[in-house]
Amino acid sequence: MTPFQTLTGTAAPLLEKGKLMSNVDTDMIIPKQFLKTTTRTGLSKGLFHELKTRADGSENPDFVLNKPAYAKAGILIAGENFGCGSSREHAPWALLDQGITCVIAPSFADIFHNNCYKNGILPVRLPMDVCEQLAALAGGANHVFTVDLATQTLTTPDGVTHAFDVDPGRKSNLMAGLDEIGASLKVAGEISEFEHKRRLMTPWLEPAI
Structure with a gap:
């Protein structure tokens, strides 16, 4: 998994009739036929x-990503409520394949929120009014934002900074490019030692050969 530390890039506002789209479900993100x-x-x-x-297929x-x-x-x-609906992990996969990592x-x-962290995408929660402000800025001539996971800040094109919260464990794993399996493998030695001690202390729990 690619580590996420700092991202500076174009922000695309997902709008419908001039307003941010809410309740975008996973079938809208990646329909079942794919x-x-x-x-x-x-x-x-x-x-x-x-x-x-x-x-007609044209x-x-x-649509914003076609521009x-x-x-x-x-x-x-x-x-x-972004990412509601089914639990399909193809939703974050499709976003990643498009190049969207935040x-x-x-x-x-x-x-969906959990699946993002498992696949190297940073989900940032900000109040609705702030998201609307960000969408308006992203629709302007300069739509380059910077997301810094280390400082947990988002900087807008006009230099305004917004702080966001993130779970410390997930932050650490995302910055290191680790999913849950990768994080577990970091302590593989301690896990093996624990299993060895458990076998010695409770041999009756071991399966018969």
Whole structure:
């Protein structure tokens, strides 16, 4: 997993009728017809498929990620309850395949929130009014933001800084590029020592051979 430390990049506001989209579910992020693969690559073609594609299959030029200025956005700004719906891990995979490694929203669905950390995406919670301000800035001529995980700050194009909270353990793992398995392997020696002592102290718990 790629470590996340500092990200400076384009922020794309996910809007509908001029307002941040709320309750964006995982089927909207990556529709079910794109879930046939077990690999993490190539999923960007299905990312927000219903939003970026017209009924006739042509590209929707009004969708933010189809616009040249946001095609390589590394940050996505959305409304409340982002990532709700099913638990499909393809949702963060699709975002990553697009190059998005940070999602800013007032709130996230729990499973999606957890899956972000497992895949190297930083979910940033900020109040709705702040997200709306960020979306307005991202829609301007300068839409480059900086996210610094070490200091837990987001800096806007006009130099304003917003602080955000993050669990210390998840912060440490994300900065080191570790998922839960990787974090466990860091203490593999201690785990083996514990298992050895347990076998000596409670041999009756060992399975019969």
